[in-house]
Amino acid sequence: MKILSDKDVSKVLEDVTRDTLLKVYQPHLLESLRKLSQTPESLPGRIVQASTTRSSDSTHLFMPSVAPSEVGLKVITGGPTNSKKGLGFVGCVLVLDEHDGSLLGVLNGKTLTAFRTAxxxxxxxxxxxxxxxxxxxxxxxxxxxxxxxxxxxxxxxxxxxxxxxxxxxxxxxxxxxxxxxxxxxxxxxxxxxxxxxxxxxxxxxxxxxxxxxxxxxxxxxxxxxxxxxxxxxxxxxxxxxxxxxxxxxxxxxxxxxxxxxxxxxxxxxxxxxxxxxxxxxxxxxxxxxxxxxxxxxxxxxxxxxxxxxxxxxxxxxxxxxxxxxxLATMDVSIGKLLLRRSHGGVEIGEF
Known part of the structure; x- marks a missing residue:
C-alpha cells in the first residue's frame, strides 16, 4: 500500500508532455469512462452531510466508485471556514483492489482533482x-x-x-x-x-x-x-x-x-x-x-x-x-495510474 502526498502527486505529474497526455493519460481515463458508460450503476449516489461537530461549519462529501476497474472512494470537506483559511476543499482518494478490496493506496486529492478534471x-x-x-x-x-x-x-x-x-x-x-x-x-x-x-x-x-x-x-x-x-x-x-x-x-x-x-x-x-x-x-x-x-x-x-x-x-x-x-471514477482511475507511475510516497508493507 502506498500513500502519496500532494507533493508526491505533483512530482509524478512533472513528466506530463504532449506525448504522455495523448498516449498514456488520455487513453487511460477514456477507457475508464467507456466502462463507466456501460455500467452506470457502478457510480452510486454520493453522501453529502453537514458536520455534526458544534464548532464546525463544514460539509463532508463521500463519493464512491465501484466501476469494473476503478473501485474506491473520494472524500472531501469544505465550508466557509475552510474558504476563509484559503483551504478550499480538503480531501483524499482511496484506491482499492477491484477483486479483493485490499487498499492499494491513498492520495491527497488537491492536485489529483484539478489534473483529472483538466x-x-x-x-x-x-x-x-x-x-x-x-x-x-x-x-x-x-x-x-x-x-x-x-x-x-x-x-x-x-x-x-x-x-x-x-x-x-x-x-x-x-x-x-x-x-x-x-x-x-x-x-x-x-x-x-x-x-x-x-x-x-x-x-x-x-x-x-x-x-x-x-x-x-x-x-x-x-x-x-x-x-x-x-x-x-x-x-x-x-x-x-x-x-x-x-x-x-x-x-x-x-x-x-x-x-x-x-x-x-x-x-x-x-x-x-x-x-x-x-x-x-x-x-x-x-x-x-x-x-x-x-x-x-x-x-x-x-x-x-x-x-x-x-x-x-x-x-x-x-x-x-x-x-x-x-466523477469519483475519474479520481480513482487517475489515482490508480499515479500510484503505478510514482517512485516516491510512503510504502507500507502490511496494512
Missing amino acids: LASSIPMVRVLDPFECEILPQVSVFGSGLQAYWHAKLTVILYGDKIQTINLINKSLHNAEVLQQTLAKEFPNKSFTVLSYADESQAEDVHRAVYHSSIILGCLPSTEAVIKKSFLNPDKNVPKYINLIGSYKPHMLELDSEVIHSEFNDGTRIIVDSKEHCLHESGELVQSKRTAENLIDIAELCSQGSGGSVRVTSRSNITISKLVG
Whole structure:
C-alpha cells in the first residue's frame, strides 16, 4: 500500500508532455469512462452531510466508485471556514483492489482533482480541435485563477504548443490572476500573458477583446452569474470556438451566458458532458437552459464515433460546448495510474 502526498502527486505529474497526455493519460481515463458508460450503476449516489461537530461549519462529501476497474472512494470537506483559511476543499482518494478490496493506496486529492478534471476536459477538446492539424486563433482565455485554471491552461498549452501565443487570465480578483500568471510564466517563458479583472468595468472592452481573439475558452469559476457573454465570441463562422466549462457545480451556478445555448444548441447540436445524469442535476448552464439527455453526448459516446460521426457537437456558428462536473471514477482511475507511475510516497508493507 502506498500513500502519496500532494507533493508526491505533483512530482509524478512533472513528466506530463504532449506525448504522455495523448498516449498514456488520455487513453487511460477514456477507457475508464467507456466502462463507466456501460455500467452506470457502478457510480452510486454520493453522501453529502453537514458536520455534526458544534464548532464546525463544514460539509463532508463521500463519493464512491465501484466501476469494473476503478473501485474506491473520494472524500472531501469544505465550508466557509475552510474558504476563509484559503483551504478550499480538503480531501483524499482511496484506491482499492477491484477483486479483493485490499487498499492499494491513498492520495491527497488537491492536485489529483484539478489534473483529472483538466485531463478529462482535454479528451473531447483534441477530438474537436486536432492539436496537430487544426487552425485556431493564437490566444486562449482562462476564467479563474485557482488550481483548476492552472491545470486547464497548462494542458491546453502543452497540447497546442506554438498554435497558442497568448494566455489571457481573467478573474474577479486581479491579484489572484497575477499570481497564476507568475506561476505559468515560469513554465512557459515564450508565451505572452494578459491579466484582466472581469469585475472592473474599465477592463470590460479588454475582456471582450481577449475572448474575441480566442478559439479556446476555459471556464473555471464557481460563479452564480454568467461571465462568458455571447457578445464576446468571435462571430466568424470560419473561426472555431471551443468553450469548456467546469466551474459551476450547483443548479443556481453558471459561467456561460444561457443565450449561447438557446441560440446555438436548439437544432440537434449536442453539448459534450462527462455524465448526462450528473450534469443535468448539477450544472446550472444545463438546468437553467432546460436541457435534457437528448441534448447531450458524453465523452465516451463522442469518442466511440468514427471521424464522420452522426452526432453533431459543433454549431453552425462553429461553437462547441463541453461541460464537466467531475466523477469519483475519474479520481480513482487517475489515482490508480499515479500510484503505478510514482517512485516516491510512503510504502507500507502490511496494512
